[in-house]
Amino acid sequence: MSDGAGTDRPGRAGASVRLHQLFEGRRLTPTQRRIAHCLVRQAASVPYLSSVELAELAGVSQPSVTRFAVALGFDGYPALRRHVRELAPVGPEEEAHPNNPYQQAVRAEIDNLRHLADLLADPGPVAHAGRLLAASRPLPVLGLRASAAPARGFVYFTAKVHPDVRLLDEGGSLLADRIDAARQAGASALLCFALPRHPREVLDALAHARATGLTVVTIADGTFAPVAAHSDLLFPAAVGTGLVFDTVSAPMLLGQVLLEAMCDALPDAQAHLEEFDARAAARGLFVD
Structure with missing residues (x-):
């Protein structure tokens, strides 16, 4: 980047x-x-x-x-x-x-x-990552522990424009199985949110993902984060450490930037959004 x-x-x-x-x-x-x-x-x-x-x-x-x-x-x-x-x-x-x-x-x-x-002065790397993620069917999104919340938020919005996005927010022995299942279903890329503190099993999961042939795109707290060696594309976004618990405004915004790049690469993104809005209106989902 x-x-x-x-x-x-x-x-x-x-x-x-x-x-x-x-x-x-x-x-x-x-x-x-x-x-x-x-x-x-x-x-x-x-x-x-x-x-x-x-x-x-x-x-x-x-x-x-x-x-x-x-x-x-x-x-x-x-x-x-x-x-x-x-x-x-x-x-x-x-x-x-x-x-x-x-x-x-x-x-x-x-x-x-x-x-x-x-x-982000050079938009090229983000646009490239957006195309990689948009083309992956399904698209697994990994985020464990502190990274689970930004990963879950990304998946929530991405599901409105991508036909098959899968959240991987639980570790353990089944994590490698879920990565294998995504790869066997046709996945070509994996997006990882890797924010401190970095669980050891995230490194193992990314190494396994790359071994299966997945391209790993990572949002991390810096290019010197421990996940750097296990990522094909790494996008750094610093976390705030001035409070008792880290603040993650920059990584979450970077996730939305990547999603914007994905929408640019998905020809049906606007149509999917309009369909969702129509269904939401018919069901009265929102009060505004």
Whole structure:
């Protein structure tokens, strides 16, 4: 997927995109991924944070921050901080930090959406994925644990335009059987929502899906997520971590973007929607 580097405007969004490039293709530990997420979210303030302050923000130890910088090829955290400062100098005109944690969580989520907009500067990869998913009959959609809700929402809307979409939201020994059944019924692709924390069985399921010949399209919390090695097409969308539980506005919106691309690739999508509206009206399903 395009990382939006062509949109080289100064400021927080541009710095986040270029930071994202720094992590692409690297195998990071869960602790290192947590630090990477924090760097992307706090791109404007990182150049002025000490390793101790960054560790506190990311919820890790200070030595973990140092090891993270070394893993990225820097001599230590000061060298990484200088590099981040060169990516996007921050001036006094930058937006002030919000005054309470609720505002901070909302504004961080807004930053995630801005970052997603930058990543979608090239619509080609999304259009390609939309064609792959639209052509799969049936279309299995995988989402376990925290990813079950966005997967279920995607399936609800997709069923209005796709003739056979199947939700895979339960793990266990039957998961591989359901993937096999979809493949035997003619499926050619699988869509996976993979948001933290990542269940180990998701990795096993994706490896199995690819082994059967399915093309795996994944919406994940970053290109350095553990599912990256098991995906043919990976679309990153950051989750918010400012509250007790993650917020997933960007991944859910990205799912709707993929569905829009699917509708563009489904010649009968509009006809199916009109048929549904007619049936809903006849049955009095909605009050509006």
